[in-house]
Amino acid sequence: xxxxxxxxxxxxxxxxxxxxxxxxxxxxxxxxxxxxxxxxxxxxxxxxxxxxxxxxxxxxxxxxxxxxxxxxxxxxxxxxxxxxxxxxxxxxxxxxxxxxxxxxxxxxxxxxxxxxxxxxxxxxxxxxxxxxxxxxxxxxxxxxxxxxxxxxxxxxxxxxxxxxxxxxxxxxxxxxxxxxxxxxxxxxxxxxxxxxxxxxxxxxxxxx
Amino acid sequence: xxxxxxxxxxxxxxxxxxxxxxxxxxxxxxxxxxxxxxxxxxxxxxxxxxxxxxxxxxxxxxxxxxxxxxxxxxxxxxxxxxxxxxxxxxxxxxxxxxxxxxxxxxxxxxxxxxxxxxxxxxxxxxxxxxxxxxxxxxxxxxxxxxxxxxxxxxxxxxxxxxxxxxxxxxxxxxxxxxxxxxxxxxxxxxxxxxxxxxxxxxxxxxxxxxxxxxxxxxxxxxxxxxx
Numbered sequence: 001x002x003x004x005x006x007x008x009x010x011x012x013x014x015x016x017x018x019x020x021x022x023x024x025x026x027x028x029x030x031x032x033x034x035x036x037x038x039x040x041x042x043x044x045x046x047x048x049x050x051x052x053x054x055x056x057x058x059x060x061x062x063x064x065x066x067x068x069x070x071x072x073x074x075x076x077x078x079x080x081x082x083x084x085x086x087x088x089x090x091x092x093x094x095x096x097x098x099x100x101x102x103x104x105x106x107x108x109x110x111x112x113x114x115x116x117x118x119x120x121x122x123x124x125x126x127x128x129x130x131x132x133x134x135x136x137x138x139x140x141x142x143x144x145x146x147x148x149x150x151x152x153x154x155x156x157x158x159x160x161x162x163x164x165x166x167x168x169x170x171x172x173x174x175x176x177x178x179x180x181x182x183x184x185x186x187x188x189x190x191x192x193x194x195x196x197x198x199x200x201x202x203x204x205x206x207x208x
Numbered sequence: 209x210x211x212x213x214x215x216x217x218x219x220x221x222x223x224x225x226x227x228x229x230x231x232x233x234x235x236x237x238x239x240x241x242x243x244x245x246x247x248x249x250x251x252x253x254x255x256x257x258x259x260x261x262x263x264x265x266x267x268x269x270x271x272x273x274x275x276x277x278x279x280x281x282x283x284x285x286x287x288x289x290x291x292x293x294x295x296x297x298x299x300x301x302x303x304x305x306x307x308x309x310x311x312x313x314x315x316x317x318x319x320x321x322x323x324x325x326x327x328x329x330x331x332x333x334x335x336x337x338x339x340x341x342x343x344x345x346x347x348x349x350x351x352x353x354x355x356x357x358x359x360x361x362x363x364x365x366x367x368x369x370x371x372x373x374x375x376x377x378x379x380x381x382x383x384x385x386x387x388x389x390x391x392x393x394x395x396x397x398x399x400x401x402x403x404x405x406x407x408x409x410x411x412x413x414x415x416x417x418x419x420x421x422x423x424x425x426x427x428x429x430x431x432x433x434x435x
Contacts, residue, residue: 067222072234073234077241084245084248087252090252091256094259101356101363102358105356
């Protein structure tokens with residue numbers, strides 16, 4: 001099998017191998033902080049930064065990291081970037097820092113990030129690792145915004161804080177509460193799987 | 209019938225890495241990470257401190273019900289020391305500063321004092337600020353400045369259903385399980401699923417009053433005696 005092209009490396013994580021909707025990784029923040037679109041974007045950007053920075057360093061220093069301590073070293077690198085994000089958000093966007101709360105620190109244990117280091121960045125060139133991290137990170141942001149949009153529109157009647165339906169709208173409070181995360185993810189997975197199966201069935205019928 | 213037994217494939221062995229190399233790798237990685245974090249800390253420290261001062265300033269106003277004038281006092285060894293300008297730099301471990309809020313610009317009609325104090329919760333410190341009327345010993349308002357309690361459970365300590373009923377209760381507060389209370393003015397219902405976190409908020413208020421209360425009472429006696 002030939003190596004994927006650079007654009008394939010970049011774009012596969014965005015949708016075809018989306019970390020949340022396809023691989024079901026990083027579900028903790030995807031369920032927890034997506035009660036508004038802004039929180040989703042902030043968490044997505046923070047994760048993108050940590051993933052890109054970690055992949056860059058792991059790929060650069062992969063020859064110097066002994067196999068026996070590789071996971072410890074990856075976690076150390078990831079934790080460093082998470083602390084940088086934590087301090088930066090606390091300094092320049094204190095409102096978002098408070099809204100995301102303990103979940104910023106929990107980026108350290110996001111299995112999507114460690115997974116990309118172990119499965120990809122530690123084996124590939126710096127350029128490829130960077131493309132993979134950017135694609136996966138943007139895929140994560142897209143998935144979080146998909147969840148956040150549904151939850152904010154139904155749960156608060158707004159999008160990015162802008163009211164959509166006026167005063168007569170009765171918000172579905174459950175959508176901004178923790179069960180709303182499971183409901184939104186469940187319905188997205190249901191819809192996406194239905195769409196994928198229909199496309200495959202039509203392709204098969206067309207081929208026959 | 210003869211059976212051919214397939215020989216298992218050889219598993220490639222990795223050359224053993226000496227322990228000193230593992231220690232060195234982790235040591236260098238740790239040192240570099242520490243160095244990087246020192247730079248980031250230097251770059252963000254002042255801004256984070258400014259954000260904290262702003263949060264305390266807003267919270268003082270909130271827990272004292274929007275005072276027209278605020279005066280800060282350094283908590284001395286045995287008395288409160290009035291500061292010329294309100295200083296919102298609080299050390300919530302030492303309870304180094306309290307704030308008096310007045311309903312009028314002249315500073316004659318005292319609303320109460322705001323105290324910021326902390327205690328270690330499940331994950332990290334819970335920093336609480338509350339308004340307290342030293343004459344009636346009533347809590348005027350409570351706000352959780354910072355916490356890292358479990359999202360979905362312990363974080364209910366910062367929400368109105370828990371904090372609202374503390375308003376108007378009399379110190380010493382007594383945490384009780386919801387439904388177990390006898391309706392006295394000292395009781396505060398804890399949160400089911402976050403019993404310990406909510407108890408800590410109550411204890412923070414009790415401890416802060418126990419620590420700074422005598423000095424506030426002394427100052428109040430002196431201020432009212434001087435009128």
